[in-house]
Amino acid sequence: MTDFELPPTATRRRAASGAAPQRILLLHGMANSSAVWDAALPLFAPHVEVWAADLPWRGGAEPGWSHHPDPAHWIADVLGTVPGGVDAVVAHSFSAVLTLELLAREAADGVDVAEAHGVRGMVLVSPFYRRTTEEFRFEVVGKLVHEFELAMREGIRTRTGRRIDEAIHAEMTRLVCERVGPYGWLRFLGSYLRTPWLRPELLGLPCATIAGSLDRTAPSAEAQVLADVLPVGRAHLFEGCGHFPMIEQPAAFASTVDTFLESVTVPAGTAVPVTGGRQL
Numbered sequence: 465m466t467d468f469e470l471p472p473t474a475t476r477r478r479a480a481s482g483a484a485p486q487r488i489l490l491l492h493g494m495a496n497s498s499a500v501w502d503a504a505l506p507l508f509a510p511h512v513e514v515w516a517a518d519l520p521w522r523g524g525a526e527p528g529w530s531h532h533p534d535p536a537h538w539i540a541d542v543l544g545t546v547p548g549g550v551d552a553v554v555a556h557s558f559s560a561v562l563t564l565e566l567l568a569r570e571a572a573d574g575v576d577v578a579e580a581h582g583v584r585g586m587v588l589v590s591p592f593y594r595r596t597t598e599e600f601r602f603e604v605v606g607k608l609v610h611e612f613e614l615a616m617r618e619g620i621r622t623r624t625g626r627r628i629d630e631a632i633h634a635e636m637t638r639l640v641c642e643r644v645g646p647y648g649w650l651r652f653l654g655s656y657l658r659t660p661w662l663r664p665e666l667l668g669l670p671c672a673t674i675a676g677s678l679d680r681t682a683p684s685a686e687a688q689v690l691a692d693v694l695p696v697g698r699a700h701l702f703e704g705c706g707h708f709p710m711i712e713q714p715a716a717f718a719s720t721v722d723t724f725l726e727s728v729t730v731p732a733g734t735a736v737p738v739t740g741g742r743q744l
Contacts, residue, residue: 472519472542477505480513486551486725489543490516493557493590494652495523495616495644500556500623504710507718512725515550517542521558521648530647535655536566540581549582551728554721557615557682557707560591561655564664564690571666578669585670585728587721590682590707592656593690600657608656612649615681615707616641622711664693670727671697674720676705676712696727 474489475498488508490501498516508514520529520538529535539562543553555563563586567577578584594600620636621628628636664671671694675687684701691699700720702709710717 472517472538472545474515474517474542474545476513477501477516478508478512478514481510483511485511485513486728487513487515487546487548488552488554488721488725489546489550490514491539491542491553491555491559491563492517492519492522493559494521494648496556497522497524500708501710503714504718504721507715509718509722509725512722515546517545519559521644521651524643527643527645527648530645530651532651535651536562536569539563539566543581543583546582549584551725552585552587552721553583554587554589556589556710557592558652558655560588561593561652561659564588564591564593565655565658565662567667567669568662568664571668572663577667583669585672585724586667587672587674587724588687588690589674589709590676590679591673591687591690592682593659593686594656595660595689595693597660599660605653608653609649611681612652613641616644618681618707622706622708664690664697665695667694668696670724672700672720672724673697674700674702674709674717676702676707676709678705679707681707698724 477498480486490498492498492500498518501516505514519542521535539559543550553563567581567583567586570577570580617633620633671691673687673691675682675684677684688699688701691697702713702716705712
């Protein structure tokens with residue numbers, strides 16, 4: 465059995481201390497890994513128990529996952545591996561789109577997603593979202609290919625934390641994109657193109673979006689639009705930040721998640737009622 469055929473698992477990266485612990489699950493984006501959260505990991509409040517997953521689209525993994533037409537099912541799989549469920553799933557970039565797709569799709573089918581997946585809140589970091597199909601014109605495809613390369617390039621830069629020789633940086637970016645491959649790119653594009661058909665307004669979970677003002681890959685305006693559509697949603701804009709706020713501004717990132725957790729007060733398995741479309 466190949467790596468991508470095995471169900472993904474989550475690992476507890478940090479235990480909670482003190483009374484009233486809360487639990488979060490961190491989901492990395494395309495061609496990254498659970499290490500993308502390392503800078504923020506020690507900065508969450510002491511009562512926050514942190515789990516993180518390494519998903520089939522992690523950096524260096526076999527590309528066979530991308531031959532599967534519905535990668536969102538791996539989000540459902542990994543949610544089921546955390547004992548007792550989570551107070552918030554915190555998903556970045558590609559995983560943010562897949563998490564939204566999974567939960568919104570099931571909510572549209574009448575599923576109580578809080579009960580089904582043990583999720584009581586959702587934080588979408590650098591999400592991709594467009595409200596209407598008209599926002600996707602043909603010329604956007606070429607632009608998205610370029611922006612995808614920019615995201616891979618930025619990921620390398622932020623993870624290394626230092627200036628890289630330009631030729632080496634370009635070659636590393638090329639190799640990452642080659643590893644993702646055309647099918648991995650199509651899985652991202654397909655998930656993005658489907659966002660106008662999602663119905664996030666049916667999600668009664670407390671939700672937040674986090675975006676960087678300098679993100680050239682996932683525009684911060686899209687995170688704001690998504691937060692406006694979510695019935696219990698709020699957008700957070702990180703000034704001077706790109707596609708990886710958890711690396712670029714880890715203290716502010718951890719603080720934002722901690723504050724969000726204060727809004728998640730229902731016990732495990734209890735759905736939060738929809739209160740109407742508004743931004744908190």
